[in-house]
Amino acid sequence: MKIGIMGTGVVGETIATKLAASGHDVKMGARSATNEKAAAWVAKAGSRASQGTFAEAARHGELVFLCAKGEVAVEVARSAGQESLRGKILVDVSNPLDFSKGMPPTVFTKGDDSLAEQLQRELPETKVVKALNTVNAEVMVDPARLGSDHDMFVSGNDAAAKATVSNFLREQFGWKSVIDLGDVTTARGTEHYLPLWLRLMFALKTADFNLKIVKK
Amino acid sequence: MKIGIMGTGVVGETIATKLAASGHDVKMGARSATNEKAAAWVAKAGSRASQGTFAEAARHGELVFLCAKGEVAVEVARSAGQESLRGKILVDVSNPLDFSKGMPPTVFTKGDDSLAEQLQRELPETKVVKALNTVNAEVMVDPARLGSDHDMFVSGNDAAAKATVSNFLREQFGWKSVIDLGDVTTARGTEHYLPLWLRLMFALKTADFNLKIVKK
Numbered sequence: 352m353k354i355g356i357m358g359t360g361v362v363g364e365t366i367a368t369k370l371a372a373s374g375h376d377v378k379m380g381a382r383s384a385t386n387e388k389a390a391a392w393v394a395k396a397g398s399r400a401s402q403g404t405f406a407e408a409a410r411h412g413e414l415v416f417l418c419a420k421g422e423v424a425v426e427v428a429r430s431a432g433q434e435s436l437r438g439k440i441l442v443d444v445s446n447p448l449d450f451s452k453g454m455p456p457t458v459f460t461k462g463d464d465s466l467a468e469q470l471q472r473e474l475p476e477t478k479v480v481k482a483l484n485t486v487n488a489e490v491m492v493d494p495a496r497l498g499s500d501h502d503m504f505v506s507g508n509d510a511a512a513k514a515t516v517s518n519f520l521r522e523q524f525g526w527k528s529v530i531d532l533g534d535v536t537t538a539r540g541t542e543h544y545l546p547l548w549l550r551l552m553f554a555l556k557t558a559d560f561n562l563k564i565v566k567k
Numbered sequence: 568m569k570i571g572i573m574g575t576g577v578v579g580e581t582i583a584t585k586l587a588a589s590g591h592d593v594k595m596g597a598r599s600a601t602n603e604k605a606a607a608w609v610a611k612a613g614s615r616a617s618q619g620t621f622a623e624a625a626r627h628g629e630l631v632f633l634c635a636k637g638e639v640a641v642e643v644a645r646s647a648g649q650e651s652l653r654g655k656i657l658v659d660v661s662n663p664l665d666f667s668k669g670m671p672p673t674v675f676t677k678g679d680d681s682l683a684e685q686l687q688r689e690l691p692e693t694k695v696v697k698a699l700n701t702v703n704a705e706v707m708v709d710p711a712r713l714g715s716d717h718d719m720f721v722s723g724n725d726a727a728a729k730a731t732v733s734n735f736l737r738e739q740f741g742w743k744s745v746i747d748l749g750d751v752t753t754a755r756g757t758e759h760y761l762p763l764w765l766r767l768m769f770a771l772k773t774a775d776f777n778l779k780i781v782k783k
Contacts, residue, residue: 498781500781537766544759544760545759554747554753562779563778566771
């Protein structure tokens with residue numbers, strides 16, 4: 352499958368590497384078509400790996416992952432362009448974290464908004480699905496490292512797109528439980544969970560953890 | 568043990584009822600010493616139950632629970648007064664939820680603050696411990712209704728106070744796992760979890776759930 356990855360950081364590289372290793376045709380996008388981190392990734396990721404601009408990665412992908420830092424996520428989507436992403440599913444993995452005042456970062460979206468909603472407004476003809484933003488990159492692509500009994504969440508306005516992403520997460524990464532939280536506004540929930548995730552990381556002294564929802 | 572409960576809502580009444588039934592000497596505080604909801608609770612909660620003002624409940628308690636609505640939590644603490652709570656542990660169960668724009672509510676504290684911190688600033692000689700705010704009232708006092716394997720969190724600046732509260736939660740309510748997240752600023756984490764809790768409640772169609780942290 353043709354996959355577009357927008358972003359060259361740890362999250363983008365981890366997802367790109369996993370999918371390239373599974374035989375997918377992955378293009379990593381950056382601001383520049385000759386981005387050095389993307390070039391280094393292409394050099395080691397196999398013959399079906401390639402690089403390009405954000406717009407080229409977006410056009411390439413049948414499924415596109417937005418893995419940019421939260422502070423530039425909307426700008427990256429704008430740079431890719433509505434045309435490149437029209438009708439496609441955009442998996443938004445970004446988190447609205449402001450590191451400008453040091454650690455731990457704060458969430459910069461207000462309570463009545465989320466990055467996923469900002470992206471959906473920027474790309475009205477794209478199906479934005481929020482996913483994977485509640486775990487560390489290694490857990491995203493290998494949930495089995497924590498055992499099988501923990502949960503991933505998806506948010507988005509298009510039910511079919513959420514089902515497609517949920518199946519993709521199950522089949523490609525091995526997620527056993529994907530909970531559909533509802534429309535794109537429910538991304539406010541997972542994005543605002545990050546402050547707790549960060550405190551848990553410090554308290555547990557590991558980023559290798561996730562949530563399991565226990566109910567009656 | 569003498570317990571002060573500030574607040575007459577579902578959370579205050581549920582905690583007060585549980586502790587009165589266990590033989591504790593519980594005083595429920597409200598704005599008025601003759602609050603009707605507190606009077607109705609006293610009438611059914613047994614001979615050791617009593618009511619009073621916020622200040623009277625605070626003075627009464629060896630341990631005091633703040634169960635007011637988030638929007639008035641600081642005002643309630645101020646009404647109780649520094650003197651009533653000097654040197655005591657105040658368990659802050661409140662959540663900074665703004666219902667003024669309808670459901671679901673939004674979190675009104677900013678990313679660099681929390682209600683627990685606001686209370687600690689208001690009551691510098693009181694040991695504020697944030698706890699119980701991540702679950703429904705019924706789960707707070709009866710975690711076994713969900714099974715034994717899920718987590719409660721505490722935040723606060725005083726390690727001994729957190730240990731006292733953690734033991735109290737274990738012994739009085741049956742919490743098996745209480746995770747110490749760190750100082751009072753870590754309450755930003757559990758307070759900002761509420762938007763996810765609310766979406767989970769809608770998605771799962773029940774408030775009878777909680778988190779279990781799964782780690783490697």
